[in-house]
Every structure is written in C-alpha cells, then in structure tokens.
Amino acid sequence: MGPSSRIVIIGNGVAGMEAALLIRAREPQWPITIISEESDHFFSRTAMMWVCCGQMNHQDIEPLQRDAYANANLTRIRARALGIDRSAQQVLLAGDHPPVPYDQLLIACGSRPRPGPWKGSQATGVGHFVTMQDLEWLEDEIHGGPASTRAPRHDAHLRASNPESPYFKRGTALESRGSTSSQPAVIGGGLIGIEAIEIMVAAKRTPHFFIRDEWFWPIALDTRESRWIGERMEQHGVQVHLEHEIEELVTDDNHRLTGIRTNQGEFGADLAVVAIGVMPNTDWMANSGVELHPRGGIPVNGSQATNDPNIFAAGDCAVLPWWDGTQRPEQLWYTSRDQGRVAARSMLGEKATYQRGLWYNSAKLMDIEYTTAGFVNLNITGERNWYFEEQGSVRSTIRIVTLSADDQDNGNQSDHNQGQRVIGFNMLGRRWDHSILLQWIRERRSLQWVLDHLKDASFDTELTPPLRIPKSALQQEPIAATARKTNQPTIEPPTFF
Amino acid sequence: MDQQGQNGLLTTYREGWRKRGLSGILISLLLIGFYLFLYFEDKVHRYYHVRPLTDLAASLGLRNRWYLYGFLYCAAMLFGAFYYLKRHGNSRYNRIRISVNVAVQVMLGFLLPFIMPLFGGTEFYASYFWPLKYDYLYPHTLQDLPLYLAVYTIAGSLIAAPLLAFFFGKRWYCSWVCGCGGLANTFGDPWRHLSSKTTRSWRFEQVSVHTVMFLAIASTALIGLDYLMDNKSSAFHAVVSGNRWDDWSIKYVYGLGVGAILSGVAGTGLYPLLGPRVWCRNFCPMAAMLGLIQKLGRYRIRVKPDMCISCGNCSTYCEMGIDVRSYAQNNESFTRASCVGCGVCAHMCPRGVLKLENVKPLATEKGRQGLPIVHL
Ligand SMILES: Cc1cc2nc3c(=O)[nH]c(=O)nc-3n(C[C@H](O)[C@H](O)[C@H](O)COP(=O)(O)OP(=O)(O)OC[C@H]3O[C@@H](n4cnc5c(N)ncnc54)[C@H](O)[C@@H]3O)c2cc1C
Numbered sequence A: 001m002g003p004s005s006r007i008v009i010i011g012n013g014v015a016g017m018e019a020a021l022l023i024r025a026r027e028p029q030w031p032i033t034i035i036s037e038e039s040d041h042f043f044s045r046t047a048m049m050w051v052c053c054g055q056m057n058h059q060d061i062e063p064l065q066r067d068a069y070a071n072a073n074l075t076r077i078r079a080r081a082l083g084i085d086r087s088a089q090q091v092l093l094a095g096d097h098p099p100v101p102y103d104q105l106l107i108a109c110g111s112r113p114r115p116g117p118w119k120g121s122q123a124t125g126v127g128h129f130v131t132m133q134d135l136e137w138l139e140d141e142i143h144g145g146p147a148s149t150r151a152p153r154h155d156a157h158l159r160a161s162n163p164e165s166p167y168f169k170r171g172t173a174l175e176s177r178g179s180t181s182s183q184p185a186v187i188g189g190g191l192i193g194i195e196a197i198e199i200m201v202a203a204k205r206t207p208h209f210f211i212r213d214e215w216f217w218p219i220a221l222d223t224r225e226s227r228w229i230g231e232r233m234e235q236h237g238v239q240v241h242l243e244h245e246i247e248e249l250v251t252d253d254n255h256r257l258t259g260i261r262t263n264q265g266e267f268g269a270d271l272a273v274v275a276i277g278v279m280p281n282t283d284w285m286a287n288s289g290v291e292l293h294p295r296g297g298i299p300v301n302g303s304q305a306t307n308d309p310n311i312f313a314a315g316d317c318a319v320l321p322w323w324d325g326t327q328r329p330e331q332l333w334y335t336s337r338d339q340g341r342v343a344a345r346s347m348l349g350e351k352a353t354y355q356r357g358l359w360y361n362s363a364k365l366m367d368i369e370y371t372t373a374g375f376v377n378l379n380i381t382g383e384r385n386w387y388f389e390e391q392g393s394v395r396s397t398i399r400i401v402t403l404s405a406d407d408q409d410n411g412n413q414s415d416h417n418q419g420q421r422v423i424g425f426n427m428l429g430r431r432w433d434h435s436i437l438l439q440w441i442r443e444r445r446s447l448q449w450v451l452d453h454l455k456d457a458s459f460d461t462e463l464t465p466p467l468r469i470p471k472s473a474l475q476q477e478p479i480a481a482t483a484r485k486t487n488q489p490t491i492e493p494p495t496f497f
Numbered sequence B: 001m002d003q004q005g006q007n008g009l010l011t012t013y014r015e016g017w018r019k020r021g022l023s024g025i026l027i028s029l030l031l032i033g034f035y036l037f038l039y040f041e042d043k044v045h046r047y048y049h050v051r052p053l054t055d056l057a058a059s060l061g062l063r064n065r066w067y068l069y070g071f072l073y074c075a076a077m078l079f080g081a082f083y084y085l086k087r088h089g090n091s092r093y094n095r096i097r098i099s100v101n102v103a104v105q106v107m108l109g110f111l112l113p114f115i116m117p118l119f120g121g122t123e124f125y126a127s128y129f130w131p132l133k134y135d136y137l138y139p140h141t142l143q144d145l146p147l148y149l150a151v152y153t154i155a156g157s158l159i160a161a162p163l164l165a166f167f168f169g170k171r172w173y174c175s176w177v178c179g180c181g182g183l184a185n186t187f188g189d190p191w192r193h194l195s196s197k198t199t200r201s202w203r204f205e206q207v208s209v210h211t212v213m214f215l216a217i218a219s220t221a222l223i224g225l226d227y228l229m230d231n232k233s234s235a236f237h238a239v240v241s242g243n244r245w246d247d248w249s250i251k252y253v254y255g256l257g258v259g260a261i262l263s264g265v266a267g268t269g270l271y272p273l274l275g276p277r278v279w280c281r282n283f284c285p286m287a288a289m290l291g292l293i294q295k296l297g298r299y300r301i302r303v304k305p306d307m308c309i310s311c312g313n314c315s316t317y318c319e320m321g322i323d324v325r326s327y328a329q330n331n332e333s334f335t336r337a338s339c340v341g342c343g344v345c346a347h348m349c350p351r352g353v354l355k356l357e358n359v360k361p362l363a364t365e366k367g368r369q370g371l372p373i374v375h376l
C-alpha cells in the first residue's frame, strides 16, 4: 500500500464511477470524493430513451444500488466545478461550496451536446438529448412529465449553475403553451437522433427527421442497409427528409419554436431535438492550465495522464491517438469504462496502459439490431464488400469487408490468407458475437473461411430460424465498394494487425 | 416475421394500472378477495347461506366451483397470452413457449381432468408434479390412482422432472408446462417489472423458498410414515394427518398455508404490487428443488463480452427479480437457481448481450478475447 492519497473525481458517469470503485477496492483508506453536477446517482446515459417513453423508470437505469456510495465510503458533492487551481491543488466549485483539495484528480466530465449553429437555436421548444436534464425536458415536452414519480432531484444544483451548463434545465414550451408537442422534429441523423425519433414514435407522434446526408447514418451504413432502416422509419410514420440543410429555426413572438426552415422548404414543428453530435464538456476548465485539444478534449497518454502528472482524464472528455493518426475522443460506454479503470490503476501507482483494440459496436435502429466489428465504411484503398440480404421469416443483412490478401501475407503457413482477407463486418437484423468476428479479423481469415464458419459467431436467441445462405450467394465474389458517400476520401489500409 | 429484440418501445410506466399505484392496489384487493372466497366458500355458506361460485359453476354445467376456477384460469391465460404476444411475440422463442404453456394448461390442466371422470376415469392433473402438487405422493392418493397414473406421478416427480431440469434448466417446467408459471407469464405479465431487484429480496427468497421445500418434503415424509405405521399411534396420526380433513393437522396446515394462502391468495393476489412470480420465487417447493438441480446442470445465461451498456432493461423486466445487469456488465455468464428461463431478458436487451443456452458444464469460456486490450 502506497502513501495515502486524496482522490477527487469530477463526474459520476461510467468512467468516474468505475475508477472510484476500483481505487476503493485496492485502497480501503484513501479518501475519495466524487463531484457531480448532473445527478445524485450514477445512471446509464445510454438508457435515457427508455425512461423517456416509460419502458423503465429513473431508478431502473442506475447500474448500482443506491447505497453503493455509502458502502464504498465515497464522499459525494452535488455541485458544478468551475475550475482547477493547480498550484494549490484544489477544485473550485460554484455556489457556497469550499474548494476541494486533491492529491490526484481524475477528470471524467463527459460530453455536452453540440449546440445548433442556426438562428433560433435557443428558442423554447428546442433542446438536446444528452444529459439527465435534457431527458427531463423531453419528458415534459412529449408526455407532460416523467412516467415515474420517483424521478431524481434535477434541481439540486440550480442555485449555483448557469444556462451555459449542459446540466441546466431548460424552460419548456409546455409551460407557456399548456400542452405537449403535437408535431415534433429531430435534426441530425445519428444514433442519438434516431433514439429521439423512437421516443416520439412510441408516444404516437409522426416526427420530422432532418438529415443532412444522402442517407441515414452514412458513417456506419451503406445505401442498401440504410434503405431498410428508412423503410422501417416510414412504416412508423416518421417523415424522413434527406439532404436537408437547416437554415433557421422559426419562432413566434414568444420566442417559441413554430417551424424549421431548410434549404428545401419550411416545415411546421413545435419541438426540435437537435442531435448533431456531442463535444467534450470542458469549457469550465478552459483556464486551468490543463492542456486542451483545439476541439476541446483533454489529450492523455496511454496511462490516461494529462500534461499535469497529478491530473488524469478518462471517458468521453479524453482525447487519444487513433490508428489513423488522428486525435479524437472515443465516445462509447465500454471504452469510457475501460479508460476509467486504467486511470484508476495509474492513480494507484500501477503501470497500466490503455490500448484501443479493433473497433466494434452495436446498436438498435428502430427495431432492427445492428452489430459492427473491424474496419467498415472507411473507404480503404482496395476494399471490397461481400453482401447478402436475407429475406425469409428473418430479415437480415450481412456485409463483410475484405482486402486482397497477397500483399498482406506475412508468411502465415495456413491457407486462410488466400484470396480475400476479411477486415470488417456490418450486420443488421441478426445477433452476432462480435468477439468472435474480431478474432477472425485478427487471425487474418479469408472470406471463404469466414463464410464457412459464420454460424460459429451467431448469437441468435434459441429457436430463431437459422441463417441459410444459398450456394449462389456464397460463391459470389466481393465487389469493389460502390455505396459510398460522394467525395469520401480513401485511406490507406491499417498496418498494425 | 421473426425478430429477436423488443419490438418497439414499451410504455409500461405510462400505464397507470401497471405502476404499483392506487389502481394496482385495487386490482390486487379484487384478486385476493376472489381467492379468499374461492377457498372458503363453504365457510361463507355455513354462515350466510350463499355460494355464488358453486351456483355459477352449476349453471355453466361445470361439476363444482373448482372447474369454474379452472375455466376462468384458462380464460385469463388465453387473454393474457394474446397481450403477451402483442408485446413480445415477434420472437419465435416467446411465441412457441407461450403457446405450449397455454396449450398444456388448457388440455392437461382443464379439459382432461374435466372429461376423464365423465367416462368413469380419474380426475388427474398430468401437468402437475410433487412437490408442487404435494398430495400426489401421499400414499392414499397413490393408492387411489390407477397403476399407470401412480407410476407416472412417481416417475415424473422423482426422475423425469429433475433429469429434464439438469439438461434444460428448470424452465422446461416453470416456463413451458406449469400452470402457475403460465398464469404469471400471461395474465401476470403486465406487472413483471414490479419484482424487487434488491439484495434483501434475494436473501428473503433464498430462506423462504428453501424453507417451504423443506416443509414439503418433511410433511410428505411424515404422512408416508403415518401410513406405514397404519394407525399404530393414534396421537401421531392425529398430529400428522388428522382424524377429519380439517383438523389442524400437519397435512391440513401445509395444504392451507402453502397450497391456498401462499400459492393462491398471495401468489396471484399480489401480481399488481410485487410482480407475477411472488409464489414461484419465494415459496414454490418445486421451483426450489429444480433450482438446486439447475445450479448443477447445463442451463445458463451466456453473456457476450464487453457489449453491455448497463441500461437495465434485463433487470427491470426480470420477473424473478434477478439483477441480470450486474452479471452482464461484468462479462459473467451465469446460472441462478431462481431463473425460470422465460427468455425476456435476452429479448429485451437492446444490444443482444444475453443468450439462454444449455451447454456441457465447464465448457470453455471465451472470456474477453479481441476487445480493447488493457495491459494491467
Ligand atoms: C442518448 C445517448 C445514447 C448513447 N448510447 C450509447 C450506446 O448505445 N453505446 C455506447 O457505447 N455509448 C452510448 N452513448 C455514449 C455514452 O453514454 C458515453 O460515452 C458515456 O456515458 C461517457 O461516460 P463518461 O463517464 O465519460 O461521461 P458522462 O457519463 O457524460 O459523465 C460526466 C459526468 O461529469 C459530471 N460533470 C461534467 N462537468 C461537470 C462540472 N463542471 N462540474 C461537476 N460535474 C461535472 C456530470 O455530472 C456527469 O456525471 C450514448 C450517449 C447518449 C447521450
């Protein structure tokens, strides 16, 4: 056991909590303080959509029982951090809270929504869907309030917060209009956007969905895959508007949203969820002397340490070097958790490095399940795609990305490097075990081998009719990827595996 | 069309009667009142000279009020199954499971026992086994059964049920065959999210369910002993079996306490307040027994590594109050004794993390291969 160290963690999201619990498991005596502006309890941000529609209540999305803080002897402060005084080693808080001294500080302050750049973006009836306060705002606007009476104390921090904070609860159009939204809209075709759409559909509305791109979610889906999602949205009454650039959010005299004007016309709307991305939530610490990336994130080394050796960062707010040479945050639940663990180990004085493995993710788009693994939709030079669409009682698509194997062959004895070598999977409709798909990519399996063994990676529930790919489809050659965004640049193949 | 995940978002907590509020309490009181009346109509009749259930049964051509109960039970299951399938019927596992469960109850739990006596046969419930149907191993019951049914009961209770549970988990019974489970998963399904997930409720369940199991075994053994002793000790006979059926004997107390109060009045009556599996989870001796075998057997819930987003859908909708999320977020495939294998956690999971399966014990675990590699 090392000398006692006062640990302060800003943020009780997954990164911060994971770190706190790991440090506590190793060091029963170290004082650990968690500062959080957003909520009293650690909750799953990924699950907000189900709370909004009523599938779960607020407490259901808390991954730990409420006595977890007491049991682990963690001190909690519900307040907004306003800065870090590095010379005195303390965190400054809003309101009448005294500064909190630290020996080691972990910043796990997550993301904030990217504000709309258009005129009217601040109107009543316009909001986001990223924070607990956003969730409460949307519950009000769509349903007139939360489904469960056990909603959290959203206002605990208000007296010391300000409208600049992403955790500031917005005024609702409900208050002045007296009724919930009848014509909602969502701006931005990504994962948060489609979640907001689903909330509206579950509330029996027929929302407008404004998407700037040529099809829904081009960074992950190709045209064929996206068409299916689009069809499903339209079946649910969603009015999908592709290639619409927003020009203005139109308001009335009360500064309340009445419509949305795009480059293709004006549409009536009394509610807009702006979901055009998230950005590191670091404005509060701009003058602390902790180095910030030009786009806001906190650059960290492999041990999650910042330029100040006593300050660490983890989760959505941290910026890491990616395989393609860029410096970006990884805004995912499981990577935030793993970064939190590595930060904790570093703070405990252990040697730990965070290494991002191959990319994988899953999601649910309306009622269609999605799994991806490896290098997909990156437009890698020489990339080919093998594609199959199942149209039986189960509907699914399988897209396998390959590169020609010859020049990559590094003397592997087996024959599975012949022909096309698999580097990525994009699967809709069925369930797959991504860990097996990733293993095949790392083992440099050939397309033929992967197709022969595909059933080993199946994770379908019992009694689901098995996938049968007809011989003719199996024998198809992968074709040069055509379903690309116009002007998408190509990149060189990854060299690290 | 076959899909696996939850089909569209559920508005559970926005439906007042599913929220453990005033309407939940009212529905619960109605159910409890119904069960009390059902069990104690004779007593009511003795004092007030009315027996509406018996009269209603007679007017429907049913032999007694228990057949009326059986009829209502089937009707509630069919009705509930219809709504269950509307919510979760996009998955084939759910469709087949519920259909089998309802069919078993209607055929073996109602029609067959009703029809058999018409042809001079025995009224026999082939879908129920000891120790749930505690009197089916009482010597007098066995004595009165035709030989083939006595063999069926003994072999079913003591050999087939445990063996199937070893290979497929207790779900083969609790979620595919049993009428109590069937009612819970159909009529009771709208309240499945109300089961408590706290560690305290888990502790309570472990103590209570195994206590009832012990009582079931002990009372059956005593009644068997009493039979073997052939009334040699009348004091023992009076305590164990009683001289009249409603003497306060061990046999009567077990039947009243466990058979009537816990399984009927509390088990079903508390659906709208504590979820539909109050009986199965906390009191059913059959569930306890099969659960212990399940722990040793091949059934488990497999967790896909590092894909869980801790959303809590699985835990929320677990009718047995298992905190599935706590295993899923730790990448831990698991078998819990109480799991009845209804499949709803896997169905609800928006990331396809969970899978019910039967595997050889100690099958190699794939662990965390291929994921962000943390060098610790
Ligand atoms: C709607 C939605 C759906 C998502 N779905 C998925 C998904 O399906 N899969 C997936 O992998 N990822 C998903 N994500 C992303 C995922 O939720 C995040 O990557 C993850 O929650 C980040 O965790 P974190 O601990 O870094 O930060 P956060 O969870 O954002 O926590 C930040 C914490 O910092 C505190 N804080 C911030 N600033 C201050 C301050 N100045 N003073 C005091 N406290 C402060 C806040 O109180 C908060 O508790 C989703 C995100 C959203 C918004």
Ligand code: SF4
Pocket: B307, B308, B309, B310, B311, B312, B313, B314, B315, B324, B325, B328, B329, B348, B349, B350, B351, B352, B353, B354
């Ligand atoms: S296993 Fe699935 S349903 Fe359960 S918490 Fe994880 S992601 Fe949610």
